[in-house]
Amino acid sequence: MKIGIIGSGNIGGNLGKHWAKAGHQVLFSSRHPEKLNNLVMEAGENAKAVSVTEAFEANADVYVLAMPFKAIGKIAEMYAGEYGNKIIIDATNPYPERDGEVAQKVRDANYNASEYTAMKFATAKTAKAFNTIYAAHLRDRAFQNTNKLTVPFAAQDTDSKNVTQKLIEDIGFDALYVGHLTDSGIMDPDREIYGKSLTKSELQSLVDAFRKL
Ligand SMILES: NC(=O)c1ccc[n+]([C@@H]2O[C@H](COP(=O)([O-])OP(=O)(O)OC[C@H]3O[C@@H](n4cnc5c(N)ncnc54)[C@H](OP(=O)(O)O)[C@@H]3O)[C@@H](O)[C@H]2O)c1
Numbered sequence: 001m002k003i004g005i006i007g008s009g010n011i012g013g014n015l016g017k018h019w020a021k022a023g024h025q026v027l028f029s030s031r032h033p034e035k036l037n038n039l040v041m042e043a044g045e046n047a048k049a050v051s052v053t054e055a056f057e058a059n060a061d062v063y064v065l066a067m068p069f070k071a072i073g074k075i076a077e078m079y080a081g082e083y084g085n086k087i088i089i090d091a092t093n094p095y096p097e098r099d100g101e102v103a104q105k106v107r108d109a110n111y112n113a114s115e116y117t118a119m120k121f122a123t124a125k126t127a128k129a130f131n132t133i134y135a136a137h138l139r140d141r142a143f144q145n146t147n148k149l150t151v152p153f154a155a156q157d158t159d160s161k162n163v164t165q166k167l168i169e170d171i172g173f174d175a176l177y178v179g180h181l182t183d184s185g186i187m188d189p190d191r192e193i194y195g196k197s198l199t200k201s202e203l204q205s206l207v208d209a210f211r212k213l
Contacts, residue, residue, distance in 0.1 A: 001167070004060035005029060006052060006075055007067025010135035011091050013039050015064060018142045018171035020046035029055035052078060062087045062163060064130075065117065069106075070099035076120035084124065087160045089167070090117040091130035093189050113188050114181040118156060125160040128184045129153035129168060132194050141197075143172035150174040150200045152193055152207075154184035174200040178207055186210055 001024050005012040008028040016026040017039070026047040028036050036049035050058065056079050063079070065072065069092040094103035094113050106116045114128035130138065132152055141149050151173045155161035161177065168175035178184060178193070186192040192210045193203060 001025070001062060001163070002058070002060040003027065003167075004055040004058065004063040006055065006063055006065050007071075008036055008039060008049075009066065011130060011138060012064060012066030014135065014139045014142075015066065015091075015130060015171075016047060017043045019167065020044055021143075022170045024167075024170070027055045027058055027060060056083050059083055060086065062089060062167065063124075064089045064091060066091045066130075068092070068099055069094040069103050069113070072117055072120050073102070076117075079121060080123065084121075086124055087163050088117065088121050088124040088126045089130070089160075089164055090114055090126060090128050092117070093131050095189065107189075112181060112185045114154060114184045118181055125156050126181065127153055127155040127160040127164040128181065128187055129164050132187050132196065134195065134197065137197050141173075145172075148172065148174045148199070149197055150176050150203045152176045152178050152187055152203060154178050154181050154187065156181055176200055176203050176207070 003024050004027045005016045006029055008030050016028050020026045020043040028049045029052045030036055033049040033051050040047050040049050094106045096104040118126040151168045153164045165175045193206050
């Protein structure tokens, strides 16, 4: 698959390196793509660095949001239009101390952070994944054959569900589907499965316990 990474830092940089290693074509994007030379070298021949606009124009199959939450509105405006009909995997989290008013608004709202993203990227199919994992675990615990860590995800439709599951499994994590975006609140900051580095059965137990409440 061709994967556009929006924000190539701790999360986007490591995801892109893993996917490139797994044989996917990776476009790392940045507001300063010339600063991504080391990352591209580490990622190898399947990766290159582009601007955010170039990433969208490149017509990737999937875009991964891995920049600060406050940038969602602006990035969604850049994405809109003729190339705005893709799968978006949202790895962001709203932190008011970093992202300001918009993050507080979403934290206080009666919808989940993923639903905010889906509203902004209205023409896309949105999934939520990789927002609950520690960056160090994403970097160090991919491609395990045993004791795999589990990455929970939620998705808007069958396509975004299948693609997200495959991309999680391609880099050696187990995938746990928690439901539609309306069910993704348990993945939001400080909620039931946020920051939990667990096996699939352990994570499933937490999800089940929450659903029984
Ligand atoms: N760190 C974690 O443990 C962790 C875990 C799960 C999820 N997350 C979430 O994942 C997202 C990225 O976190 P991170 O730790 O990877 O951050 P990071 O290392 O700071 O990387 C974010 C990247 O986004 C780009 N960026 C910054 N401001 C931007 C803006 N206004 N518009 C467009 N791009 C911008 C920056 O690249 P340029 O300056 O080169 O454009 C930066 O390299 C956040 O929403 C975070 O909450 C983090």
